[in-house]
Amino acid sequence: MTDSFRNGNDEITDKYAIVGKFNEYFVNIGPTLANKIPMPPDSCMKYLTGTYKNSFFLKPTTRDEIIDVVKAMQPKKSAGYDNISTETIKLVIPHIAAPLSKIINKSFSTGSVPDELKIAKVCPIFKQGDRSQFSNYRPISVLPTFSKIFEKLVCNRLTNYLSNHAILCQNQYGFRSNHDTSMAVIDIVDKITSAMDSHQFSIGVFVDLSKAFDTLNHKILLIKLNHYGIRGVALDWFKSYLTNRYQYVEYNGVKSNPLGIICGVPQGSVLGPVLFLLYINDLVNATNSLELILFADDTNLFMSDASLDRLVTTVNSDLTRLANWFAINRLSLNVTKTNFILFTNVGKCYDKSKITVMFNGTLVTQVQCSKFLGVYIDEHLKWATHVQQVASKVSRNVGILQKLRYIIQQYCLMMLYNCFILPYLQYCCIVWGCIGIQF
Secondary structure, eight states, X not given: OOSOEEETTEEXXXXXXXXXXXXXHHHXXXXXXXXXXXXXXXXXXXXXXXXXXXXXXXXXXXHHHHHHHHHTSOOOOOBOXXXXXXXXHHHHHHHHHHHHHHHHHHHHHHTXXXXXXXXXXXXXXXXXXXXXXXXXXXXXXXXXXXXXXXXXXXXXXXXXXXXXXXXXXXXXXXXXXXXXXHHHHHHHHHHHHHHHHTTOEEEEEEEOEESHHHHOOHHHHHHHHHHTTOOXXXXXXXXXXXXXXXXXXXXXXXXXXXXXXOSSOOTTOSSHHHHHHHHTGGGGGGOSSOEEEEETTEEEEEEEESOHHHXXXXXXXXXXXXXXXXXXXXXXXXXXXXXXXXXXXXXXXXXXXXXXXXXXXXXXEEOSEEEETTEEEETTOOOHHHHHHHHHHHHHHHHHHHHHTTTSOHHHHHHHHHHHTHHHHHTTHHHHTTSOOOO
């Protein structure tokens, strides 16, 4: 940890000033990005389709359900502002589950979330670069464990409702049961392979959203929740859940004053990812021709066509529509980190000067290889780059095991192998592991 930070040209050494600046920076990330987005004339209702006559209901909980929820939680020693860890609650939950169920049911029936559950403790974690710059740290948010119990109960009811009424689009693979990253990667590889087999050109646009979870607009989210059938007291509950939220930063043993959070889904929360899925659920309605493959905020756009000219024209036309959707929903696309690949069969000739992909008037960079959900995909669906990346990571860890092989017992070596080597070999190997590698 460093004891000196810079704010512009000023050096800050006072501990209380440091945590205060950290909190200001983290709280303002979302609003600052959102304020830079021009406000279009269209309403967020423009892309919402379908009629949802059924309404979501917060069914009362029971003592046994609460005990089951807590038992399934990881016994972490970290605690929120109340200093009550999950480990502690797991020990006492049989004795407090009954009165806790009455409190939670009161919350469900009145549509009110206790303000004490909406205070987040934020710990800055250094990423990379200059340690004296606040922007080189990312916030790790720790919420009260009791808040997570409330949220898990609501999340279970919400996900069941979404599943029963098939509300989430089929293109979304993130934070859903029976869906994972490998399925999203298989989907895009299958589309590319089919296009190549048909001797077509295909374009994949790999979108990078800037702090998507932080810029989410609460008013727009509530409108969308209402559209999808979350009405009445249930909607009041979510409105209460999103309002009057505060966070403070703890760094080097010093705490900042709390600041209010006006946008974004709560970091470190159970409900946040599901609410984000509902927020971007109508993104698929913003394009006429592009196929979307989504994993939370990781977004890939895909289209194929026998005519390269027609393909590029259509992609640019639909990107204009998508830009409007992003603006309406106050989400910021990082064009500098967004790129695209033109997928073709090896040896297929084309005029590179005809390939110009634009987003909001900014040129999108064409690359030969891009990383999508941890897998490197190149323009000819060769897997040399991905294999080299896997080999590089595995070789470093093999070196560690080699040094330890005469020091620790074999079962410990196997545990280390299963943690630090096997996951790299297994991850999405169904895509790249059974195909002949062409270097």
